Amino acid sequence: MNEIIRPRGATPPLSAQRWDDSRFDEERAKILATWKTGADVDLNDAAAFHRSRAALTNVARKRGWAKQTGNVLLQPYGGVTTLAGQTELIRHVATEGGADIVPTTIDSQTRNLKYAAAEEALRASERQGAELLNGFPIVNHGVASTRQLVQAVDVPVEMRIGTVFPQLAVEVGFAGGMSSVTAGPIYYTAHYSRDTSLPETIANWQYVFRLIGRYAELGVPIGLQIHGIGTSTPFPNTLLGACCVLETLIAAAQGARSFSLDARLMGNMVQDVAGVRAIREVAEDYVCGRFGYRDAVITIDRKSWSGRYPEDMARAYGIVCYNAMSGMLAGANEFIANSVQEGVGIPLKESNADTLKAIRQVVGMMKGQRAGLQAEPVENEIRLMKLEMNAILDAVLELGEGDPARATELGFRHGLIDIPFAASRHCKNEVMVARDAEGAVRYLDAGRIPVPPEVLKYHRACLERRETGRRRKIDYQTIVDDIFSISRGCLVND
Amino acid sequence: MSSDQRSTKGTIVTGVIGDDVHVIGIRLMEYALKQNGFAVVSLGPLAQQKEFIDAAIESAADALFVSSLNGHAELHIPGLRDACVEAGIGDILIYAGGQLTIRRPDWEQVRKRFVDELGLDRIYPPDVNPDTPIHDLESDIGARRAGKSRKETA
Numbered sequence: 001m002n003e004i005i006r007p008r009g010a011t012p013p014l015s016a017q018r019w020d021d022s023r024f025d026e027e028r029a030k031i032l033a034t035w036k037t038g039a040d041v042d043l044n045d046a047a048a049f050h051r052s053r054a055a056l057t058n059v060a061r062k063r064g065w066a067k068q069t070g071n072v073l074l075q076p077y078g079g080v081t082t083l084a085g086q087t088e089l090i091r092h093v094a095t096e097g098g099a100d101i102v103p104t105t106i107d108s109q110t111r112n113l114k115y116a117a118a119e120e121a122l123r124a125s126e127r128q129g130a131e132l133l134n135g136f137p138i139v140n141h142g143v144a145s146t147r148q149l150v151q152a153v154d155v156p157v158e159m160r161i162g163t164v165f166p167q168l169a170v171e172v173g174f175a176g177g178m179s180s181v182t183a184g185p186i187y188y189t190a191h192y193s194r195d196t197s198l199p200e201t202i203a204n205w206q207y208v209f210r211l212i213g214r215y216a217e218l219g220v221p222i223g224l225q226i227h228g229i230g231t232s233t234p235f236p237n238t239l240l241g242a243c244c245v246l247e248t249l250i251a252a253a254q255g256a257r258s259f260s261l262d263a264r265l266m267g268n269m270v271q272d273v274a275g276v277r278a279i280r281e282v283a284e285d286y287v288c289g290r291f292g293y294r295d296a297v298i299t300i301d302r303k304s305w306s307g308r309y310p311e312d313m314a315r316a317y318g319i320v321c322y323n324a325m326s327g328m329l330a331g332a333n334e335f336i337a338n339s340v341q342e343g344v345g346i347p348l349k350e351s352n353a354d355t356l357k358a359i360r361q362v363v364g365m366m367k368g369q370r371a372g373l374q375a376e377p378v379e380n381e382i383r384l385m386k387l388e389m390n391a392i393l394d395a396v397l398e399l400g401e402g403d404p405a406r407a408t409e410l411g412f413r414h415g416l417i418d419i420p421f422a423a424s425r426h427c428k429n430e431v432m433v434a435r436d437a438e439g440a441v442r443y444l445d446a447g448r449i450p451v452p453p454e455v456l457k458y459h460r461a462c463l464e465r466r467e468t469g470r471r472r473k474i475d476y477q478t479i480v481d482d483i484f485s486i487s488r489g490c491l492v493n494d
Numbered sequence: 495m496s497s498d499q500r501s502t503k504g505t506i507v508t509g510v511i512g513d514d515v516h517v518i519g520i521r522l523m524e525y526a527l528k529q530n531g532f533a534v535v536s537l538g539p540l541a542q543q544k545e546f547i548d549a550a551i552e553s554a555a556d557a558l559f560v561s562s563l564n565g566h567a568e569l570h571i572p573g574l575r576d577a578c579v580e581a582g583i584g585d586i587l588i589y590a591g592g593q594l595t596i597r598r599p600d601w602e603q604v605r606k607r608f609v610d611e612l613g614l615d616r617i618y619p620p621d622v623n624p625d626t627p628i629h630d631l632e633s634d635i636g637a638r639r640a641g642k643s644r645k646e647t648a
Contacts, residue, residue: 194540233518423517423538425536425538432525475623476526476623476624480518480522
């Protein structure tokens with residue numbers, strides 16, 4: 001633990017206000033001194049490097065272009081230890097896979113600021129010709145190597161980093177030519193830490209957002225993929241949407257303007273289609289409308305199921321196909337694609353069998369969901385989701401007196417923002433959900449989340465219909481079954 | 495650490511012990527405990543023995559609910575009872591649940607190891623219905639309180 005190098009000092013009170021230049025510059029000097037490669041980061045040189053490259057090698061520009069032209073972008077996941085390995089990976093997914101944006105996932109030593117350990121693993125990987133870390137240790141690679149990496153492809157690179165301490169890694173990534181990063185403070189507090197407080201994580205991410213503001217001032221747009229909140233179990237996308245809005249507002253206040261917001265797959269077509277549309281409408285309303293960031297570009301990415309997958313790759317293709325279908329029906333701008341690890345040279349008979357199994361998975365999940373293609377249930381779900389997101393956002397923003405950073409902290413503290421099965425101690429963990437008869441995620445218990453009575457009543461009625469249909473109450477075993485149902489092949493298995 | 499008002503039914507410290515981050519089981523257990531009127535002090539994942547004991551003393555808890563799913567309970571539970579004794583809360587109830595061993599030996603063997611040798615009060619497999627430990631907890635706490643008041647009036 002003594003390897004962790006965390007710059008410390010008096011922290012100003014939590015607020016969404018744009019950081020003073022002096023605060024940012026002081027903090028920046030400390031951050032860049034936490035590892036030797038920080039010395040190679042120069043903002044003007046970095047901006048010049050970004051400007052020297054083709055427009056569509058920039059994530060923010062590419063997302064803006066796709067939104068305008070109606071193109072749908074595809075991005076896989078992926079990150080390995082060595083420069084050679086990561087170069088080969090992004091080249092392959094770009095050329096063979098046709099990826100529009102390529103990822104570089106950062107390893108967990110780096111995410112926990114253990115640069116010395118990452119250095120050791122990186123050198124050992126290079127010596128052994130192996131990939132020993134679970135991602136690309138970007139701080140150890142430094143600016144020059146990262147520039148070599150991004151220049152290996154003609155598509156833009158998004159840095160993927162799940163951490164409450166993003167500052168130095170993001171400095172090196174942006175200086176190295178990466179033009180977007182996955183964010184932000186709510187998601188990584190709830191899901192990637194246990195003790196770290198929201199004020200600490202918000203400040204650490206405000207640093208990143210202000211750095212993006214600095215790049216913008218130098219003519220370089222930098223994107224953000226906003227996660228909001230989420231776990232690997234079923235949860236209402238309304239919670240994700242409300243948290244996406246808060247994270248976006250916190251980032252916009254520091255000068256960020258390009259936002260791709262997640263909408264996560266849960267398995268019910270009505271809800272999966274409605275989620276994308278409702279999150280887009282609410283985000284545009286709050287960010288561009290009520291808070292007045294009219295130049296913000298908001299796109300929605302369809303994230304696939306984040307829970308357990310079938311071990312059988314062929315069945316995983318079924319989830320991939322379903323996910324694609326739901327995103328297309330909803331008008332998603334981008335897919336962040338979980339892989340089924342396609343191999344090469346599969347013999348014909350196995351390949352045939354795999355195809356059938358993939359279809360079977362789609363059939364299992366779509367069973368009884370024909371209503372998903374009807375307008376009325378989708379529009380009703382969108383209306384209820386918007387009502388709920390508005391109620392949550394208005395309640396927490398009132399608590400925070402209009403300040404989205406304080407709204408976030410107070411919202412969690414008082415349980416107005418919550419999620420089932422979070423790792424963090426800062427989540428109340430009072431909310432519990434179950435699937436209804438068609439597999440849509442409904443509140444069994446909304447805890448202290450200010451869900452409007454109309455929405456709650458509808459959710460209860462949906463769950464009661466499932467109980468009546470199967471003549472059995474929703475119990476603890478049902479909640480567990482609903483978590484693992486997708487991996488078992490049927491969304492609802494009564 | 496989140497805690498609720500102290501309940502007359504009992505206060506329970508919950509957590510996933512050691513190097514384990516699987517929270518689904520313990521979160522369901524916490525939810526069921528609260529639904530049944532218990533106060534819950536939740537440590538969450540990666541909880542160490544000392545955290546369980548400190549939280550138990552601070553909240554005057556009746557029981558520790560120790561969860562483990564990654565098979566490392568054998569590394570992290572030994573010494574817990576002795577540490578409780580040393581801290582002056584030797585008679586606290588300790589229940590454990592989950593996948594406590596890496597392999598899946600006969601349940602009686604697991605019980606012998608964790609209850610007879612390591613001094614836990616009760617253990618449960620990962621698929622137990624939360625109502626079962628809650629029912630046991632109610633009768634264990636009831637028996638202890640009855641025992642105590644008999645001693646006090648004697």
